[in-house]
Amino acid sequence: MVETQHTKPAPRPSMVWDAWGVPAGQQELSAQIRGLLTQVFGISGDPTPRRDEGDVPLIAGTLTDTDRAGLAAITGAEHLSTDDLARLRHAGGKSTPDLLRRREPTPQDAPDAIVCPADHTQVLELLRYCAEHGIAVVPFGGGTSVVGGVDPVRGHFRTVIALDLRRLDTLTDVDPVSGTATLGAGLTGPQAEELLGEHGLSLGHFPQSFEFASIGGFAATRSSGQASAGYGRFDDMVQRLAIATPQGTLELGRAPASAAGPDLRELFVGSEGVLGIITAVTVRVHPVPETTAYQGWSFPDFATGAAALRQVVQAGAAPTVLRLSDEAETGLNLARSADVGGAPVSGCLAITTVEGSAEHVAARSREASELLTAAGGTALGEAPARQWEHGRFAAPYLRDALLDVGVLCETLETATSWANLATLKAEVTAALTDSLGAQGTPALVMCHISHTYPTGASLYFTVVAKQLDDPLAQWRIAKSAAGDAIVAAGATITHHHAVGADHRPWMSAEVGDLGVRVLRAVKRELDPAGVLNPGKLMP
Amino acid sequence: MVETQHTKPAPRPSMVWDAWGVPAGQQELSAQIRGLLTQVFGISGDPTPRRDEGDVPLIAGTLTDTDRAGLAAITGAEHLSTDDLARLRHAGGKSTPDLLRRREPTPQDAPDAIVCPADHTQVLELLRYCAEHGIAVVPFGGGTSVVGGVDPVRGHFRTVIALDLRRLDTLTDVDPVSGTATLGAGLTGPQAEELLGEHGLSLGHFPQSFEFASIGGFAATRSSGQASAGYGRFDDMVQRLAIATPQGTLELGRAPASAAGPDLRELFVGSEGVLGIITAVTVRVHPVPETTAYQGWSFPDFATGAAALRQVVQAGAAPTVLRLSDEAETGLNLARSADVGGAPVSGCLAITTVEGSAEHVAARSREASELLTAAGGTALGEAPARQWEHGRFAAPYLRDALLDVGVLCETLETATSWANLATLKAEVTAALTDSLGAQGTPALVMCHISHTYPTGASLYFTVVAKQLDDPLAQWRIAKSAAGDAIVAAGATITHHHAVGADHRPWMSAEVGDLGVRVLRAVKRELDPAGVLNPGKLMP
DSSP: OBOOOOOOOOOOOOOOTTSSSOGGGOOOOOHHHHHHHHHHHOOOOOOOOOOOGGGOOBOOOOOOHHHHHHHHHHHOGGGEEOOHHHHHHTSOOOOHHHHHHHTSSSOBOOOSEEEOOSSHHHHHHHHHHHHHHTEEEEEESSOOOSSSTTOOOOTTOSEEEEEEOTTOOOEEEEETTTTEEEEETTOBHHHHHHHHHTTTEEOOOOOTTTTTOBHHHHHHTTOOOTTHHHHOOHHHHEEEEEEEETTEEEEEOOSSSOOSSSOTHHHHTTOTTSSOEEEEEEEEOEEOOSEEEEEEEEESSHHHHHHHHHHHHHTTOOOSEEEEEOHHHHHHHHHHOSOOTTOOSSSEEEEEEEEESHHHHHHHHHHHHHHHHHTTOEEEESHHHHHHHHTTTOHHHHHHHHHHTTEEEEEEEEEEEGGGHHHHHHHHHHHHHHHHHTTTOOOEEEEEEOOBOSSEEEEEEEEEEEOOSSHHHHHHHHHHHHHHHHHHTTOBSOSSSOOTTTTGGGHHHHHHHHHHHHHHHHHHHHOTTOOBSTTSSOO | OBOOOOOOOOOOOOOOTTSSSOGGGOOOOOHHHHHHHHHHHOOOOOOOOOOOGGGOOBOOOOOOHHHHHHHHHHHOGGGEEOOHHHHHHTSOOOOHHHHHHHTSSSOBOOOSEEEOOSSHHHHHHHHHHHHHHTEEEEEESSSOOSSSTTOOOOTTOSEEEEEEOTTOOOEEEEETTTTEEEEETTOBHHHHHHHHHTTTEEOOOOOTTTTTOBHHHHHHTTOOOTTHHHHOOHHHHEEEEEEEETTEEEEEOOSSSOOSSSOTHHHHTTOTTSSOEEEEEEEEOEEOOSEEEEEEEEESSHHHHHHHHHHHHHTTOOOSEEEEEOHHHHHHHHHHOSOOTTOOSSSEEEEEEEEESHHHHHHHHHHHHHHHHHTTOEEEESHHHHHHHHTTTOHHHHHHHHHHTTEEEEEEEEEEEGGGHHHHHHHHHHHHHHHHHTTTOOOEEEEEEOOEETTEEEEEEEEEEEOOSSHHHHHHHHHHHHHHHHHHTTOBSOSSSOOTTTTGGGHHHHHHHHHHHHHHHHHHHHOTTOOBSTTSSOO
């Protein structure tokens, strides 16, 4: 094991308060898309200008001088902020409802203070202080939640702080032989890759939120990256967790696998800051791949494509990235792209990449290609896969540009068995189109498979419609219909977005009333005061 | 999905009370082994005859007439037994200490009654009855525990029953498209394979206990089978669980993967009957393999072999079975075998098998063989692998024959990272040889790797020494030293044998005091009366 020096990663950017990402990433809608919007939704395509951060009214903070002194005594005064700008930038996550709320003229809610601990010990001390003094604590990683997971909910407490983990940014215990490394919870995706890259290693976890989301957030929300077919979900990568709770520290995970009772790691992976705060994660890593093979595929229809993906995964021949867009998404991708060499004009587009040593890439590409071809796929060459990779973190910026011109755009996701996939897709699509159509706003619903398992797959839906006067209420109705349809179809209410505030209505359906009681019992044991992330996860 | 008719599996044999397995499996020691025992330990090799079941004195049962009537009202009187023979056959598991206790002349402890519910509803009713009337409940699957997991411990209750799940033997909800099926908890390994085989499917879970252990037991103890490199541990196979608790039913698992909070399945997988009783498990299955490629390998030493296994797993090219014996085990295997074609006379023997379609077997065998060869392995042909497969369930019978002639023989296992593997092996070997040697009984310690992961592997130790007058005390000292060495080396106290009664002293080291508090909080919620499997798992 290499005990690393603490190399500082490059500084992490803060996201703008009312949209995704950084200013440099902002997109203007192309003429093609504007034309499409006019044609389909009758929308002119002229954006409403956003407000300057300085012009936004904020609800006044409630941190008392006593609590300010008590918290600052732990972190140092320079790591506690009650500035309006800091509060605004910790006002919540990036769901479409979040972004729509930020466009409202009424004063914005925000945490009363932002506290940035230096290490695990300070997190522990902060939690003890907050439990004792009745201060709600919202753990804040990258702030990329799309389910209300970092909303500044006070519960029955007077004060709520955002506990920003950005200073927990160390890489330690690099073990290149075993392929493990311990990452501070506050490292973002790019920071983690940067520090690991200095050792020739990579995590390989690339969710759409990669550029801003944090290691702690990946663990706390059961994130799944675009290379999950090759490297697994983030929960598969977790070897060991350090967790701070008001009752003390948990260190879980002593081996790659164990039969020593229930796997308590799995209680805290996905716990969304409600049971404790993850401060460090020992993850499985791998050498930076020697080479990557890219391939685009065309399938005549979604059912044929899905069956092909299933066969390749069930044969144990999964590529590193394996995804399939349905007809609608394939068509729109084509419309959006100036030039997609070789992409299909009809049918469904699939993308594969295979990473690793030259020998592994050759062997796996051959095996996967033979299976996909036999299952009805036509190889399209590298271009579609390279183009997908190039633009893969840009979709949230496109959503902002659409919201700005009065288009409602949101995503939701689920997973089920292969046998149930077509039914689930049809039911959720119908729930979305029916509920939006009934409000007078016909919707375009697109879907893709981006995470595959031997027994089933995820479905990721993108919904686009014209905004009504109250788009929050408009979307609430559609989201509710989709959630009910997912539960009725026997699927999971979320495959990788987590529960947060938005999926709580369905948690009892997901784990049953007795399952909820189990979660509450664990919460009572670790957080008897109930200060940890109120209003999230538990119904 | 195919709603199956209830096809009855072939009847399951009961194991003999004081040894492993069925009478037909009993082994006599070969002349070679007898010679070895005389040479190394000075043991003559003449067995002490075992007692007839009818001659064994039993502690009198304590079931009251009221409780008999109350329990029988749920299952029917014919499914409740207080016969001495039934009690004897449910007197505990099959660890070496268990078997040594059965050789003692004092009256044997046993559950006061054996109750066989027909289905989940009856299990639920029995648990409610027992919680209300203060009766301890030991869930009993195949009775193969080697860690005291089914010992008839009363705790502070007057009465203890064995809740034998053998009648929960249905296969339902076969889904060949998704590759899933729901198995009753009481099906044994062969019964499950038999019923799945009628649909052309296989579970592929082959632990050494396969012939007698049950599906519910596999889940409740985090079992790991010999094909774990290909099909994963049993916990990886679990898609959905039905669990009966005194507080009601839990049904957990709605998709192949989910981000809907903590994975509560992982609280009950490995819960060893302490939090609830698993009544049905929906598992991942696969088509019966078209073909299997067998290959034996020789490595010059254990370190070279371990590095080779590591490289093949980290490259994503793992065979279905992948194991490596150390020099001592390789030598003894050779001594035991009349004819191992091509096996090495020195160095370390490894075994690989690759299962699947002809194309997959060809591709994976080629990739794995190239990596193993490049890492210093010499291919030995099929014979060693076929011979290993032929004899792979026989070792426990050999242990019985050794115990009968006055040899102490036991196994224990652990897991750690690849980087820590050599240290762990050395420390555990030293702890065993030193603690037994200090008692005047030099020990032979053998070891193999049988379960591999990208980040590490298991180590499985077999210990052989001459029995002292009090072999139970003799082994207790050695086991304690080995457990302490495992904890000190930072490894897990058990990779697949589970905690039971025997590993409880190290549970606080494994999950920490706060982790134990979490487990206790869950237990209080689901089993407030504390009737479920007292004295197991929790320290």
